[in-house]
Amino acid sequence: MLLIRSLASLVLIALVVLFPSSVRADYQQAFSNYSAQYSQYRTVYSQFTVARSAYQTYRTLAAQNTAITSFRKVLQTRNALVSAYYDLLQEKLNTTPSVDPLDISAFGEINNNTKLWLKENNDKIAGSASIEDLNSVSSEFAQRYPQMLIDSKQTIGRVLLAQGTYLDNRLSYVTLEVKNFLTVLAQDNDVTILERGILQAQTKHDLYTQKHDQERQYFFPTDTYRLDNLDLLQGQQIAIAANQYLSESANYLLELIKNVTD
């Protein structure tokens, strides 16, 4: 199983590296599909509310049949929307740099399990003949939905963490470039003042690392009960604060270079 996962990861990395345009196209395709499903859901839901209102008002057999048909359709459309949304999240992870391949495959399993559950739910919808049966099937979705929200928020958190890691790697590369340059300068000049800029940049980088770890702890806490109160906005604010330190570190490097070029 581990070998298969490793091979799958290698293939995925190769696809991302060798065929970036095709991977982006997959994401765009997933987004288009999701957008279409979302639009269809809104349309079907508004039709359902009309049918429900008519049934609740007139309570005729015809209104009941129309309500049941509309009810069945909106539940199936909702499931299709959620399925498309999970595919979108999968493609987002596939196309985001610095996402761990293990995380991509882990979400792949979550995606597959969710689709299996949605298929079972669709089968129950198709087999429901009364409003009460459809209410029961819909309630099952409502019980499952909080976990779907957690999956969504954690995936967004993983994207933010990966983007931060990518920028951090870029900063480390640029910092190394500047250090190499200072080494050349130091052969003929006293670069003590310039080296202070490097120290200040590194201090800000250390602060970024701490904030990045805090962000990771927030989106993926060891105490899973905290996931019930996972606030996406709060996690995003931690990410913003972390990247602010990256920005300040880059500023110190730029000021250092400007002492030479300006």
Place this chain on the structure above:
Amino acid sequence: MFKFLSRSQKEPVQQTPVAQKLAPTVTVPSSKTIYFLIGLLVVLILAALAGIILGTSLILRYQKQTLPPPPAPIEASPSAVPSGIKKYASDSAVLKVKEDVRTLQSEISSMDYFQTEISPPVIDSNIQIQ
């Protein structure tokens, strides 16, 4: 009774020697004494004022002695960046590093924190017909 009254009107009361000693005597000071007292009062007031002024000046002088000296004015230090590095100002490698840092800054500032494309859809999670 009439004999008692008539006696008090006709004959002055003679004080005993003890009563004479106990009786208060009122003496009016002379003008010289008054002037002396006034002058003494003025001198005392002036002395008090002089004491207050002297004491205040002593306190201030002591405080001046204990206050730290004012800080030396801050002068701009001459540029510590060695002038010899300016020869690298147009070096292609240095300019590349500068461009890399600027590109990184741009990437950091343009990062999408809210990921609106992958935000969860707004749906009715518990659709029911009552």
